[in-house]
Amino acid sequence: MLAQHSVLFTQILNHILLPLIHPTGQHNHNKLKGIEGFLHRLVIVSSQSKLNARRLLIRVFGPYAIIVGGVVAGVLDAIDAVIAYGILGMNPIQVLQYVASGILGNSAYAAFTAAGVANARLGAALHFFIALVVATVYYAGALKFPALSRRRLVSGLSFGASVFLFMTFLVLPNSAVTKSTFSPGLFLNGIIGHALFVGLPIALFATRPRRQKAALFAASANANSQGDIA
Numbered sequence: 269m270l271a272q273h274s275v276l277f278t279q280i281l282n283h284i285l286l287p288l289i290h291p292t293g294q295h296n297h298n299k300l301k302g303i304e305g306f307l308h309r310l311v312i313v314s315s316q317s318k319l320n321a322r323r324l325l326i327r328v329f330g331p332y333a334i335i336v337g338g339v340v341a342g343v344l345d346a347i348d349a350v351i352a353y354g355i356l357g358m359n360p361i362q363v364l365q366y367v368a369s370g371i372l373g374n375s376a377y378a379a380f381t382a383a384g385v386a387n388a389r390l391g392a393a394l395h396f397f398i399a400l401v402v403a404t405v406y407y408a409g410a411l412k413f414p415a416l417s418r419r420r421l422v423s424g425l426s427f428g429a430s431v432f433l434f435m436t437f438l439v440l441p442n443s444a445v446t447k448s449t450f451s452p453g454l455f456l457n458g459i460i461g462h463a464l465f466v467g468l469p470i471a472l473f474a475t476r477p478r479r480q481k482a483a484l485f486a487a488s489a490n491a492n493s494q495g496d497i498a
Contacts, residue, residue, distance in 0.1 A: 334474075337472070349363055350363050352461070353458045367392070406470050421471070425467055430458050
């Protein structure tokens with residue numbers, strides 16, 4: 269069984285993940301032709317291990333969608349925050365310390381001392397942890413509600429804006445973050461920025477058409493194989 273799963277994951281790398289990285293050319297065409305054979309192998313392995321083929325694909329692609337989507341969203345959101353708060357006179361270290369202040373409070377601000385740099389690192393870790401959690405929530409939701417996959421642009425933008433509102437009005441008030449006066453400019457930037465730089469990339473990576481088609485093909489093939497057995 270271990271050998272079968274080892275072969276399976278090798279096939280996933282060669283026939284699905286690589287075409288995602290190199291989506292054009294004859295090389296990609298050949299890889300796409302190999303997907304069918306891979307998925308039939310997947311059905312055989314899943315039937316032997318009593319593991320549904322669709323669930324197995326989800327287990328493989330889930331971490332990819334969550335990690336890549338979360339990291340991309342985290343980087344874009346961080347750049348947006350550095351620019352927005354930089355206009356107000358804050359440097360990148362202070363922006364990350366602001367994130368860390370959600371746990372440490374005012375003690376997070378320690379300038380460029382060793383403690384200050386450590387707090388900034390904590391802020392960066394918290395920032396990307398939150399991004400990964402947000403990506404996980406969207407991916408799980410897309411599996412439960414197919415509309416999130418069919419309308420990924422609208423869903424992603426709406427999801428990103430909702431994340432900002434959730435963080436602003438529910439999470440931050442109950443954290444130790446340094447309280448500040450309301451800024452209409454920052455609020456507007458937060459909604460637009462989270463929609464474009466958080467929700468949208470997470471939705472795009474969580475619902476890439478080829479991955480969805482592969483999962484649906486596997487589920488269909490698995491159902492057909494079970495019908496033949498019956």
